[in-house]
Amino acid sequence: MENLVLYRKYRPQLFSEVAGQDHIIQTLSNSIKSGHVSHAYLFSGTRGCGKTTTARIMAKALNCLNRKDGDAEPCGKCSSCLEIAGGNSMDLIEIDAASHRGIDDIRELRDGIKYVPAKSKYKVFIIDECHQLSKDAANALLKTLEEPPSHAIFILATTELHKMLPTIISRCQRFDFRKLRLDELVARLKDLAKRENVKIEKAALELVALNAGGSVRDAESLLGQVISFGSKEREREIKAGDIRDILGIVEIKLVGDLIDLIKDKKTAEAVSFIGRVSDRGYDLQEFAKSTIGYLRQGLIMALSGLNDSESASLLSASGLTPEEFARLKQQTAGLKIDQLKKVIELFLAAQEKIRYSPIPQLPLELAVIESCQNSGQN
Template sequence: METLYRKHRPQTFADLIGQEHVRTTLQNQLKGGCLGHAYLFTGPRGVGKTTTARLLAKAVNCLNRKGGSEPCNACEACLEILGGRSLDVVEMDAASHTGVENVRENIIENVRFAPVLRAFKVFIIDEVHMLSASAFNALLKTLEEPPAHALFILATTEIHKVPDTIVSRTQRFDFRRIGTRELVARLERLVKAEGVTVEETVLEEIARHSEGSQRDAESLLAQVLSLGEKKITMEVASLVLPISPYEEIVSLAELLSKRDVASALVAVDRLIETGTDLDRFVYDMIRYARELLLTRLGGSPGALSDLPESVRDRSVSLAQVFEPRDLTRLMDLLLEASSSRVSIPQLPLEIAIVKFCTEAGSEFPARGGQASPIAPSDPEPRLLHGEISESPLAANSELELVSKDELAEVVMNAEVALPEEADGHVTFKTVEGKWDEVFEKVAQAHTSLGFLLKTARLIGVEGNAVRLGFDFQFHADTMNATKNRDKLEAVMQKVFGSRVKIFGEYVHADADEIVGNVVGELGGRVVE
């Protein structure tokens, strides 16, 4: 039996939703006859990258295009591609064909020959970021000098893993997550085509759970339709769909805004009694707190627009009750609770509630006397140098002042607490022993990053956090740029077999040492 998302896969550009910027550009290129030789589609999963690639393959080979850009889906060329029988459209899944031999066999050897029947020979490479370094190098030459009859379409969910040399030789299109309203409209068309009646609240819940992925939304809808009912209500859908109890979420948030810890704990007990999935509830609570924060800061006025009407107005008012620091702290506590696994399922959530309502950092101006007094966050405040009493401004208290040089020495020698991953640890000796291998792989794939690593030195390994020292702050900042860290961490994961985190640090060195390092890297010498 054909799955719902395959059965109703978009067959024209007009059927694409949420990607107007991509659709408009490609249609204009088709109409103007100014197609590129290579395209790179990047974005989250399930938003239409592969579908758009197949639409473009149909459009360039269609014998009777409509309006200059839409495939007719009736000519021989379109029907061959629809049925997966076209000899002039080659699809390769890079996730299972990662090696250089796969690229040679499927692409390099194939691209030399003219199309069998159609105008263009189209090569679609899905999950292209999974290709090995040697496979990318083999593909690069073909992308640099492609034959006139070849069209390459690369698709990836992880653009940062695609070499810059590949990206620069393609036209890049960034696909976006699809809005809730657009997904609901799409789902309404599908249920109408299937001859089933589904309540709009069910479709809205499906759209929210899919988080902008059309494929996920249609897969969830297929599960709901599999119940076999001709009219599906929220009660029926709850048998297969994890329902978000927004009434309970908003009510709990209102209790937290008042710091009513007793009533909040009673509300959690009710959730347990009604069989609510607490893992899902905490996840939805985190997302709700984020939406409140975005609304409070004015960064996303429509953040609450996807909520059910029954709680929307209350949520808008609630967003103005919380201070931004309270919402960020609430999310931190809920994230901590979501990662806890104990025999009492409600305990992590209860602890998060108690901490939020009673600990410091959550106070804000009293509203109608609802806010409770908050205890100070650190009963034993400390300075870097010397000790002070609990009340630093108390009469007759003496503070020992710290000179600028002393403070600098303390900061330079301080231990930095770094986050650890759960994928296994590496040691200083391991990293030091394989550093040459890491450097060679990085320099081969990313020349500029390789030069930056020449100026680095290993200064520490804690858990799976690797600290690299640099003589200049600029070099440390460059290393800490997300793009550069991702590239180096990807290489190190391949070398060590576990995930590591890279931290670039400025390490003070005297002038002679800095000059010596720079001159050495440039291949020169100091003349006395």
């Protein structure tokens, strides 16, 4: 079934549509309003949080033919805005440094930069994944940033700021894009679902958001999968229960069963349990991830002591059903905070190792053995 590519369809076209990055949007739109623009910007931050999107909106706003002084938003209708939206503007040059990392690519850029914009005020260069430039290329870029022509504006984007040349960083006005919080993701997903005319319960949206790790793109892409799946019965509301299978989310019950074995120090049974999970074809890294997520909820619960209202709000954010939540609460009560911490650390380490292990289930088996030795009332 065709996967609905929501994140392309709904890429924000205005500053006001970018979610969760208020401080950045405010500063950028103020500088556009006042006409005090910098010649080099650096957008850093985790994947799928709006760096490229914001860079394109910047380019649009800078070159919009209808924008009045004192306004920040691009009109979206003039030839410049339309060309940028359609990806065929002569004055917006996007370079993917992941695939164009060499000195020649940057030389070409430097040669082109002298020419005035074809029809706009500025020539805007967006260099994505900028940290991937080779050393020579990065140095050539630095030279360009030292004395850019007045019609040139650079927007560098990176997910790995620490890999950038400090001398490049210091030439740029820097903005750190942050991951979105669960409630922000849910709000965005709710909006898209509405625009797509799809009925989906809040708990389901929360589950999608929980699995997106703070990335809006990942959240939207998961929602696309969920909607394509549910589209057979358009009228029916999509429930959290439907989603687990679609997203390949490991059944929480299974994780809960493993924790029971660990809590009761049933080492041999716990090890063969891992074997069965593996035999059933579960992705072991996903299983480890779910276990970590589950125990983390338990840890938060244990730390907070939990009165009823705290409990209720944790429950709604946990993506667990009330029964699953009650079980976790009871399991958590049987473990000391130090033990919980230790088990989480063991599974974290195991999750890392699975990919490289000659026997994929071995790291989990070892983690389980050690967890059993560490848990329970000694």
